[in-house]
Amino acid sequence: MNQKRDSFSDKFGVIAAAAGSAIGLGNIWRFPYVLGENGGGAFLLIYLFFIVAIGVPVMLSELLIGRRAQRSVFGAFKILAPGLKFFKVVGVMGVSAAFLILSFYAVVAGWTVEYTMLAVGNQLVDKTPVELSDMFADFSSSVWRPILYLLVFMAMTAGIVIGGVKNGIEKYTKVLMPILFVIILVLCVNALLLDGAVEGLSFLFQPDFSKINGIVVLEALGQAFFSLSIGMGIIATYGSYIQKKENLLNTAISVSVADTLIAVLAGVAIFPAVFAFGIQPDAGPGLVFVTLPNIFNQMFGGYFFAIAFFVLLLIAALTSSVSLLEVVVAYITEEIHLSRQKATLLATVMVTFLGVFCVIYPFLFDSFDYVTSNFMLPISGILISVFVGWIIGKQHTKEELEAHGGSVKIVGVLIVILKIVAPFAIALVFMKNLGLLDLFIR
Numbered sequence: 001m002n003q004k005r006d007s008f009s010d011k012f013g014v015i016a017a018a019a020g021s022a023i024g025l026g027n028i029w030r031f032p033y034v035l036g037e038n039g040g041g042a043f044l045l046i047y048l049f050f051i052v053a054i055g056v057p058v059m060l061s062e063l064l065i066g067r068r069a070q071r072s073v074f075g076a077f078k079i080l081a082p083g084l085k086f087f088k089v090v091g092v093m094g095v096s097a098a099f100l101i102l103s104f105y106a107v108v109a110g111w112t113v114e115y116t117m118l119a120v121g122n123q124l125v126d127k128t129p130v131e132l133s134d135m136f137a138d139f140s141s142s143v144w145r146p147i148l149y150l151l152v153f154m155a156m157t158a159g160i161v162i163g164g165v166k167n168g169i170e171k172y173t174k175v176l177m178p179i180l181f182v183i184i185l186v187l188c189v190n191a192l193l194l195d196g197a198v199e200g201l202s203f204l205f206q207p208d209f210s211k212i213n214g215i216v217v218l219e220a221l222g223q224a225f226f227s228l229s230i231g232m233g234i235i236a237t238y239g240s241y242i243q244k245k246e247n248l249l250n251t252a253i254s255v256s257v258a259d260t261l262i263a264v265l266a267g268v269a270i271f272p273a274v275f276a277f278g279i280q281p282d283a284g285p286g287l288v289f290v291t292l293p294n295i296f297n298q299m300f301g302g303y304f305f306a307i308a309f310f311v312l313l314l315i316a317a318l319t320s321s322v323s324l325l326e327v328v329v330a331y332i333t334e335e336i337h338l339s340r341q342k343a344t345l346l347a348t349v350m351v352t353f354l355g356v357f358c359v360i361y362p363f364l365f366d367s368f369d370y371v372t373s374n375f376m377l378p379i380s381g382i383l384i385s386v387f388v389g390w391i392i393g394k395q396h397t398k399e400e401l402e403a404h405g406g407s408v409k410i411v412g413v414l415i416v417i418l419k420i421v422a423p424f425a426i427a428l429v430f431m432k433n434l435g436l437l438d439l440f441i442r
């Protein structure tokens with residue numbers, strides 16, 4: 001049944017696709033801002049610790065589950081542990097979370113399409129800060145334009161997913177991810193030449209341990225999960241397209257390094273400019289859509305940098321959305337047995353429909369965001385670690401990791417992390433999001 005399963009053709013294809021999923025709006029907008037607010041370098045150290053100690057092991061678990069089962073996240077648990085029906089909940093939550101996240105993620109991604117067009121049409125220049133802010137408020141609270149751009153964005157996402165794994169996702173991410181990398185490097189070099197470079201960099205990297213408390217630590221863990229796209233079976237689904245010859249540990253490490261690097265580079269690209277032009281670094285949601293256009297207006301070559309920045313954001317959003325749509329499409333093709341074309345069409349229509357509701361009723365947008373990231377992802381994250389740590393176990397994990405012929409010496413440590421450390425740490429994040437920790441940690 002599985003001989004014809006579509007797969008990534010080589011190592012670069014695997015990494016481009018998985019890094020494409022991980023690197024998204026969370027890296028380029030959210031990470032620099034959260035880091036800036038939470039102690040700069042001190043937050044960065046804690047974040048890096050979580051990426052290495054928990055993020056990489058959980059990502060590896062997802063890759064392993066997918067590749068071993070040769071099924072997307074929904075079917076994987078049925079194959080690997082047919083007797084343990086309870087774990088099917090991970091598949092159910094993964095597919096539903098992907099569906100819900102995509103419906104609001106695509107709305108924000110639609111804004112990036114609009115802003116790319118505005119940048120190309122030179123309409124961000126010569127606007128006062130108030131005009132830019134009104135423009136964003138008008139646009140994001142209006143109905144038709146966001147819906148139009150949501151449709152455009154979903155059509156682009158579907159256009160990639162419909163091609164399949166090798167001829168769609170891999171083909172495009174292999175081109176888009178290097179472009180993203182080049183754009184961010186150019187933006188960084190430009191930022192480092194600005195007057196505010198030193199101030200911006202020290203804002204980002206100077207450790208300020210006085211800002212670190214329990215909540216900030218947990219914030220770093222939450223950001224690590226969201227940023228790596230783990231805890232919802234996306235990486236497991238991609239894992240099912242990875243051939244046996246690929247080394248899963250290297251894949252998990254490369255993707256995590258790429259994701260972290262882009263997040264840090266985004267901070268390097270943004271903050272020197274914020275300081276050079278005297279703008280508040282903690283501008284929040286408006287940072288990208290309101291504050292940055294002000295900066296581009298005042299900057300030499302601002303027209304081109306504005307285009308480069310919004311194209312960067314669009315690519316990041318697109319390759320992440322592709323992974324979200326793929327999870328739903330894989331579910332429909334494998335479990336309902338529709339062709340990929342029909343499945344892509346069906347999933348796209350359903351997600352877009354829900355996205356339209358998110359535009360019309362902003363409370364839906366907020367609730368989907370809240371429910372998925374605060375409830376569904378942490379619960380799945382715990383179950384995924386427990387599944388690999390306790391049920392797949394050391395022997396099979398070793399076998400899977402060594403399938404390419406190499407030897408993996410850290411399996412023992414990995415299993416301890418998966419059995420105990422990761423579930424416990426994720427449970428803390430989950431409790432924090434429920435407000436249960438606020439009583440104890442300040």
Ligand code: PFF
Nearest residue numbers: 022024025026027226227229
């Ligand atoms: N990792 C993406 C980002 O940092 O923007 C967001 C994301 C994509 C989260 C896909 C979850 C997901 F399944």
